[in-house]
Amino acid sequence: MGRNDYPPQSSPSEENLETSPLLFKSSPNNGGATDEASSSQTTSSLSSSYEDSSPSPDEPEPVVPSPPPLSRSQVCLLVCLSASSLLAGCCTVIQAPFFTHEAHLRGLSSAASGAVFSCFALAQMVAFPAMGWLAPRLGVTRLYTLSLLVAGVTTVVFGMLTYIEGPAPFLGWCLTVRAAEAVGTAAAQTAARTIIINQFPRRMNSAMSLVEGMIGAGLCLGPAVGGAMYALGGYGAPFYTLGVLLLGTAAASLILMPTVTDRSTRTTEKDDSRSSYLEMLILVLSTADNWLIFAALLVAAMNWTAMDPSMEPYMHAVLGIQPAELSLFFLGSFAGYALSSPLWGRLSDHINNTFLLVAACLAPTALGVLLIPPSPLLGLRPSRLLLGLGMVLREPFQLGAYLPLLPLMVRRSTARGLRSDVRGQALVSAVFGAAYSLGNVLGPVGGGLVTDRWGYPTLATWLGGVTVVLCVAMALRGAVYHSTRRTAAPYVEI
Known part of the structure; x- marks a missing residue:
């Protein structure tokens, strides 16, 4: 499993910085960092012994102590992930109350408007494996921020599609922009889940439940907020608002998200292969x-x-x-x-x-x-x-x-x-x-x-x-x- 911290390494290579587990940078002002480093060293050695022994799938995992309280850095991390998850949930369904009506006004059938919804899930399914390959190479936190930028920009662009009149161009652009939006959200979800796995090894379910709960809240609020803003400001208003919020969350994550680095847990020959x-x-x-x-x-x-x-x-x-x-x-x-x-x-x-x-x-x-x-x-x-x-x-x-x-x-x-x-x-x-x-x-x-x-x-x-x-x-x-x-x-x- 991922660890909250690891013993410092001497001069880690650039490759190790991009392909090894995440951790928070410890500092005297980082509340709880010293205790977390101590407990993480314990769990890291348990993990090292566990991996080297190659246990059978049914062997139990090592006994670990009760998880320590969350540090200030971890709380900030959860705030960032929760905010983006709420907006991602809204992003999925915000157009549900009115998009079919807008498509009909442009001469599109219900099947065509349904394809716009379906292409989102299809693009996500294709994008997830690519994001799993890209995350350790680009850097997980960097991918997280860039994915929010992509999702925000494509959401704003989707609102601008109201100025396209022809049915065929409108449908084509909707499919293209919606697919790009799905790639952004797939990258965000991959990065967020990887960060949770790595930074909350003994609170993984609790951290995941908070993020998934915020996605559920977004699914609840999305149609209601989207329908209300559509009634007040027309087709573009929901997308402009949500896009700006996503871009603001991306900017805030650069400030609020704790500094993380990728380091090698061990510098052995095994890492070279x-x-x-x-x-x-x-x-x-x-x-x-x-x-x-x-x-x-x-x-x-x-x-x-x-x-x-x-x-x-x-x-x-x-x-x-x-x-x-x-x-x-x-x-x-x-x-x-x-x-x-x-x-x-x-x-x-x-x-x-x-x-x-x-x-x-x-x-x-x-x-x-x-x-x-x-x-x-x-x-x-x-x-x-x-x-x-x-x-x-x-x-x-x-x-x-x-x-x-x-x-x-x-x-x-x-x-x-x-x-x-x-x-x-x-x-x-x-x-x-x-x-x-x-x-x-x-x-x-x-x-x-x-x-x-x-x-x-x-x-x-x-x-x-x-x-x-x-x-x-x-x-x-x-x-x-x-x-x-x-x-x-x-x-x-x-």
């Missing part, structure tokens, strides 16, 4: 547990992106629910998502076997998915009560299943031999983002096809059934892990 990016990727993809995690990411993404777009037409037809009323259900469920995020983070930081935690969260998630239409298997009639109950169950518990997946992927990949430096951490972050983006690409298309052919309740039945199967698989894997690990004392999972 670093694995190539392809070799590390093969190692990650050859880890069986990671494929179980990929399946969980796909199911999580599709439970959201396959069901939500088709929900309004179905609920309007069977219950007479108008879009404004349905938005209240979404707002309530996303509020549960954001509020439960810190709780899941703290819980998963103190649970040894997160396979079982994921399984425990997938069970109520499946029930929530089945209750929303509801599924014909339940023999219940559609109602607002079941809709609300299903969404309230789905959002928080699916988040509880999602949050431990990245730390779990890091831990299982490291156990298989992936080096615990910034190159490996960036790679895992990129693969994680690509797998989730694949679910975002397949969800709307697959959900629409199933709904058109067999109906919305059938879609919920299929997704609920797949979630149950995944729950059983995670529970079995957790049972195997529990029976084979050898622990001398409880430890905090990272």
Whole structure:
């Protein structure tokens, strides 16, 4: 795993500065830095011994002490990451209330406007692996700042597309700018996750829960703020405002984000024979547990992106629910998502076997998915009560299943031999983002096809059934892990 600090090295090379783990520069004025350096040296030696011994995937991780309080530098780092995550969430959905209407005014079909939404997830899926390769070479914090600049500029440009009148040019520019915006957000997410993995090795789930909770808050606020600003200032107002905020966040990150450097944890001959990016990727993809995690990411993404777009037409037809009323259900469920995020983070930081935690969260998630239409298997009639109950169950518990997946992927990949430096951490972050983006690409298309052919309740039945199967698989894997690990004392999972 990444470490908060490492013992100083003598004259690190430029290559080591670009390809080795991140750390904060220690100084007498950096609150808690001395204690963190001491604890990090301990965890660094544990990591060194752990990697050299090449344990089997089911061997337990070393016992580590309770995490120390956050330093001032770490708090500033979380502030920067949280602000950008909030804006990234808004960036994804801010145009949802009005873009289809604007596209229709220019003679574009609903399918064409839908392609603008879909190209975002597709471009992210393609960009994530590239960002994992680029992050250690460009520098993770440098990539983070540049990605915010790209996202801010492309968001402003997207607002200027209102001056393009022809349908074909308008669609072409929308696809191009939206794809560039997706590349920027993919780079930001890769860099942010890599920084979290590296700088919060024993608080990874808690830090990740804060960032993911802010993304959820952005998804809640984005449509509401975008619709209100569109009504007040027209098409460009939401994009100009959000773009300026992203650019301001990029500038603020240069001031607020603590100075970080990349240093080599060890200067041994082993560092001279670093694995190539392809070799590390093969190692990650050859880890069986990671494929179980990929399946969980796909199911999580599709439970959201396959069901939500088709929900309004179905609920309007069977219950007479108008879009404004349905938005209240979404707002309530996303509020549960954001509020439960810190709780899941703290819980998963103190649970040894997160396979079982994921399984425990997938069970109520499946029930929530089945209750929303509801599924014909339940023999219940559609109602607002079941809709609300299903969404309230789905959002928080699916988040509880999602949050431990990245730390779990890091831990299982490291156990298989992936080096615990910034190159490996960036790679895992990129693969994680690509797998989730694949679910975002397949969800709307697959959900629409199933709904058109067999109906919305059938879609919920299929997704609920797949979630149950995944729950059983995670529970079995957790049972195997529990029976084979050898622990001398409880430890905090990272």
